[in-house]
Amino acid sequence: MKRVVLVGQPNCGKSSFFSQISGLMVQTSNFPGTTVKLSKARVKFHGQEYEVIDLPGSYSLFPTDDAEQATLNFLLNEHFDIIINVIDASLIWRSLELTLELTELQKPMIVVLNMMDEARRRGVKIDIEKLQELLNVPVIPVIAIHGKGIYDAVRSLREARIPTRFTFSKHIEEAITSIEQKVHNRFLAIKYIEGVIPPPSELAKEIQEIQEKFAELHGLPSYEVISAERHHLSMKLAEKVTEKRGKRKIMLGDKLDRFFLHPVFGYLFLILAFALIFATAFWVGKFLEDLIISPLENISSAILSGVSSPALREILSSAIDGIIGGAGIVLPYFLPLVFLLSLFEEIGYLSRVAFLTDVLMHKIGLHGKAVVPFLLGYGCTVPALMATRIIENKRDRILSALLIPFVPCSARTAVILALVGYFLGLWYAIAFYFGNIIVIALVGRFLAIFRNEPSPELIIEVPSYKMPSLKIIVKKVAFQVEEFIFYAWPILIAGSIFLGVLQAGGITNYTNYIFAPFMKLISLPPNLGITLIFGFLRKELTLVMAAQAMGVEVTKLNLVLTTKQILTFTAFVTFYIPCLSSVVTQWREFGGKVVAMSTVLSFSVALIISLAIAII
């Protein structure tokens, strides 16, 4: 079996290409020691088996974020046989720079020129034969989202060749050769000189001398000297293979931004779009929930009626509740939300959202790019925490990880809508959501006190609009749902069983007693203590638990609770530790320190807000 790596710049359509060749059997794992995602798939073609590994999108192999670092590490340390370099043909001038960097590896390679249709529309004509000749590797034109050229690309893997060895100016080339003779690897030699990786001690002195010489000659750090040369080489290469650009048509996409990025209409549309997203997500979610829940409950009661031991019954019932909670309450709302967000992402609108919300996100110490995980948070906290991986800066990731748990996920939304929405009215519910955003902003500002450097500036590529492909959206959704099913759901069920055991053992009876003073402090009836204390084990069932604790039906909770108490209870449930699954995810992604900080933070915020409501 041959190992093939897929390398390309972000937004070049590499994932679409990967989706097309991989089918649905994709394995994902993390790069060892990192949270950067690694996707693999096996492809069989004419008797030859390939393992295709989709490396994270990288602008260059001089890492400026975790994803690029992971790609570089993989190329340096892991074994592979062939490189597929995916290029956005419409951006060939920029993309060839990475291609040249890859040629330095001197490994068999093919180049996939993706988005040929977009290039044509933009008046970019590429002489494929010529490019093939100059690079000495197969160059395959492809339109990945339509599946065009995929077959040819896979077929040409057999013809992958070691690419042309491009040479730099004389003095740079001399320096590289000198190191290359010692390490027997051109790529490694260049990376040492660039200062990307620290050289072994026996080379340290020589490397340092080279770097000093470059600095003296060019007045620039060595990586910039080499990168500038590579830039010129790639521009020359691009010039040779592209025809003089015809008159560039003004594209529909360019016109769209006049509206979508407009200071007034852009924001109006943004608000409208998100109102629509949430409305649709909840409408579809409600529909799915109604569809799923009652058959599940029927099955559940059928199973339970066969169990005679009360203790076993209690535990079994909790386990089933956990399963229903995931399948019937979280998934129905999560699914449509993720679908719509993926659609926005595919079209290219999400980077516009980042552009528009950058100022707002700066208020909480983040920048526009972080808006995506926050939006996902309205579906489920677990994938939202995982999505913080797109944030390149570690400090920003942690800040997001501390703030995202405050975003009401679908389980908490169910509580907010049922308690505040149903008993107090729609306007209270809307006010509650706005209040929630304000609290998140305030907490963000509060946390900013502890940051000694300002949040980094937004620097993002804003790619052109694209026609979405349903296949790719479905894959993205499947991927997010998979994370929910395999990471969040089992913990949800485990937490539920644990609570069942506690109840069967009669331990929960004491909790209300112990926490009675605390409940008095925030003016809630002592019976609700158990709901709050153990609520994080199964927050999706908070409502049912509350009704049980108060001894009434859910729809009659307003008879036993005052308006203030309903607000206090909902606020507490919304703001304190979201759920066990999210805590475990925080732990896995960020470690115990962040979990401890998040727990203290969320509990304090919940307490302060509950007290504030009680006092007002």
Place this chain on the structure above:
Amino acid sequence: MSLLELPIGSRARVVTIQGGMSRRRIMALGLREGDEIELLYKGAFGGPILVKNLSNGSQIAVGRGMAAKILVVPL
């Protein structure tokens, strides 16, 4: 002048990109000294700035703080 002062819709040549890590990131995204750019949009309320790199066709949004560090000559 800096990118901040460039009026919307006008073209310029990038002379200097200051800043350490951000400079590297911007260059990786395909904006380099010597490139010709067009300023497409300025975000409302002090929002980011969207430029099109006419030398390679890419579009990049940068925050205003960063934009202040990109020095340009209008064309």
